[in-house]
Amino acid sequence: MGRHRGSGHFLLYAFDLLEVIYREAWEHALPGKAEQPTLRETYTSREELEVALPGLIVGRNLFGVDIDPRAAQIAGLSLWLRAQRCWNEADVAPSDRPQVRRTGIVVAEPMPGDQELIDEFADQLDPPLLGSLFRQIASSLNLAGEMGVLLRAETELAGTISAARDQFVVESTRPRRLPGFADAVPGKLDLSGIDDEAFFVEASDRVLQALHDYSVRAAGSGGARRRLFADDAAHGFAFLEILRHRYDVILMNPPFGSGSILAKRVFEKAYPMTKNDVYAAFVERGIEMLVERGTLGALTSRTGFFLSSFQAFREEVLLDRAPPLIFADLGQGVLDDAMVEVAAYVLERSK
Numbered sequence: 001m002g003r004h005r006g007s008g009h010f011l012l013y014a015f016d017l018l019e020v021i022y023r024e025a026w027e028h029a030l031p032g033k034a035e036q037p038t039l040r041e042t043y044t045s046r047e048e049l050e051v052a053l054p055g056l057i058v059g060r061n062l063f064g065v066d067i068d069p070r071a072a073q074i075a076g077l078s079l080w081l082r083a084q085r086c087w088n089e090a091d092v093a094p095s096d097r098p099q100v101r102r103t104g105i106v107v108a109e110p111m112p113g114d115q116e117l118i119d120e121f122a123d124q125l126d127p128p129l130l131g132s133l134f135r136q137i138a139s140s141l142n143l144a145g146e147m148g149v150l151l152r153a154e155t156e157l158a159g160t161i162s163a164a165r166d167q168f169v170v171e172s173t174r175p176r177r178l179p180g181f182a183d184a185v186p187g188k189l190d191l192s193g194i195d196d197e198a199f200f201v202e203a204s205d206r207v208l209q210a211l212h213d214y215s216v217r218a219a220g221s222g223g224a225r226r227r228l229f230a231d232d233a234a235h236g237f238a239f240l241e242i243l244r245h246r247y248d249v250i251l252m253n254p255p256f257g258s259g260s261i262l263a264k265r266v267f268e269k270a271y272p273m274t275k276n277d278v279y280a281a282f283v284e285r286g287i288e289m290l291v292e293r294g295t296l297g298a299l300t301s302r303t304g305f306f307l308s309s310f311q312a313f314r315e316e317v318l319l320d321r322a323p324p325l326i327f328a329d330l331g332q333g334v335l336d337d338a339m340v341e342v343a344a345y346v347l348e349r350s351k
Ligand SMILES: C[S@@+](CC[C@H](N)C(=O)[O-])C[C@H]1O[C@@H](n2cnc3c(N)ncnc32)[C@H](O)[C@@H]1O
Pocket: 001, 004, 005, 006, 007, 008, 009, 010, 065, 066, 067, 068, 071, 108, 146, 147, 148, 149, 150, 252, 253, 254, 255
């Protein structure tokens, strides 16, 4: 959309705000989460805080998804440049700046479609249940490129992950029957208490490590194909992680119109209340991805607030799940070249 399309503007504003929040939290020695050290305890001097600050914001607080790889690259680069500006302003010498290794910006893309490589890789995963989990994840991400964040892969996989966890617990307490388990799972770990979340973190760590090893081993003919496969599969995992998270704040300026989604049939089935315009579906999905009392800020077409075709959106999505806190009816001329009357609003997810 015009020159602003996908460049991560909201993330840059969020960066400005988080910078202030971190400094204030440090200044006033505010308590952090229970049992975790405060910022003041972790970074004993202001200089130490300034060295760490951009990496904390970019690596832990900000996330973004786009189906367009160029948009994701530009957003990643904007954040990287913003981090450098933060260090410049705090006079942190380039040699003292930690490398920004990862950002939370992810391209929504499917796992590689090469069934032969999926099978080859999945078959060598140990324990074998990781192989079947990997296959199911790959298939649940099939439409990632078309549906983007509208894909509810985390819900689709919830049952699979739970079943794999149960199997994992049973098998790992019988190490002699299943050779290989004893090494993979340190005996001291009490696996009976492992929840789905902890299991998934453990499982994805192992799959990612296996993908890395697979890529390193890939040599000779077919080597490039395997390395590409490993790379794409790792991106698929990163996208799934974004979908599995629940967020305090979600900001969006989604696409709009009835025809702007490619997987139309799947989309309409998944969003019966909001299928008349994709932006409403983005709002519905955004609300799902919030924590309780989390807030969603959206800049969208204003039609949803008065057209009769949006009645379900108003009654069952907005009023039921996340009533508006603030609403600004902005009208024409807000989004560069887009011919659309716009509203900006903030919703709060109900308990
Ligand atoms: C209007 S632009 C948003 C620009 C952004 N607010 C900014 O300031 O840079 C809409 C963006 O949504 C992306 N998009 C469209 N469908 C998507 C989907 N299903 N999942 C994720 N991103 C999507 C488009 O590629 C585009 O970059």
